[in-house]
Amino acid sequence: MPFPNIPPEGINPIDGLDPEQVALLLLANIAFEELGLAYLINTGAENLQGAIGTLVDENGVLLNPLIQAESLDDLLTVNREVEKMLRTIVKKEMLLQFKFENVLDLLATISPPPDCIQPMIALTISSGDNGCTFNISGTVTCSGQPVSSGMVTLTATMSSGSGTVTVSPNAAMITNGTFSATLAATNFTFGTAEVTATTAINGVTVSTTATTNVDCFISRCSSFRYGGSSLSKNQIYPPGWNSN
Template sequence: MSMPNIPNLTPIIDIDREDAFNMLLASIAMEEMGLAHIINAEGEKLQYLFKSEAHKPFSIADIKDVNYGVEKVIRETMKLQMLLQEKLDTVITHIPNVCSTPYSPCPPPKPKCIPECILTGYGEGYISDEANAFKCGTATIESSLCNLYENCTTFSIKYTLFKETEGSIRSAILLSLPQSIEVHCNGNAKSCQPVQDANTIVVQGQGVMAIKNSEQRLTQCAVSFTLTVWDYGCNKKFQMIICSLNSEFNNDSGIVTLTAGNLEIENCAKTNRSPENLSAY
């Protein structure tokens, strides 16, 4: 796995606090990508085992041995993913909320503004946009509350892209900064609804994105994003638009239909997610 692009530091430290947090987030993103490649390799092992054109038939004992090996690797990978999630949560909790003027005291805290809805869960689909470099690849969205004892406006977005072609793999991951997230809600999903009545959530914010191209060259950059999710009751769709000063990181997923997962648009008032009630979760 490639190493992060960490500046050549001298005895005079010339990076600021924001640069340090960006490098930490980029490092976590690259570790996530490495674990994703490990899981994908185990999937390829199983695909080869059950291919009809395999060179020789496998016995039941061989299949059990391979299955045991795959299960062991996946279990160890899941443990590492849990450690990475803890590391991400720790970094996020140390990102400061900076006042607009550094030399004047912060104003009294304003009452927390709780949005009408939040996005929770995990969703996966395939990119069909012809202009996207990840066309026919997999796009996943994962949204989770950063702190169960905060109001429901505080959550993080993890967005991953993965495409495998003959002899090459291209992947990307975006980790959002929870303090930058803005949420806009509209509609209420019931049964299978027409497009104009879809339950919609729009999430905007900033984050750090890392891309590993087909030559396995890894780069990372700060980006801004707009995620739109539509819930029609019987199915869900999303679109992720990523913008950056570096054109390599600009990406529009197009409309992606979810094929797996439990991604949900939750009504904050209806789910009663408030600081005094979240302790029950």
């Protein structure tokens, strides 16, 4: 019965692992040794079944009739061999029990990770190539340390002015304490956009809000002609629009 190599050949199993990970690796080793012993016990049971002639397949056909005992001495011989193997397995089980208890003692000495006392989320919005797209970036920390994973929910609205803004993705993934997204404004959107980021860390919900000025007008002509009259861009932009 083949077994996988744990770890693969040429790899140091504890290089870069913390004590808890080492303990879990030792528990996996114990589990595989127990699996091997179970395989040996099953083999001994099949030897006894074969010796007394009760080892059959699902159709009741006798398997390997050549190992069936022909006399009482043959049966006792098989029984003694199986008994020796079981004695060896019992000794191995005792060693594994000692090993298991040592691993439990190791786990008892490992301090749990510190609780998240001060979860924080920070948000920054920077302008992109034009006044219509913006880069959103942020950080998520717990007691001053980056949060390794999680999700941040992002929402965007126009707190003043006119038009529409959207954020993508609206559920950003946290990777090593950072996340990112994109804020996009539709054409003819101007005013102040507001982005809110929300996440939950160890059951504690935290959120923050950042704002940015939006001036999205894709066609920035200096003047237009309407009905034979020339209109300047100051006459075209709505009041309050930054037309520079």
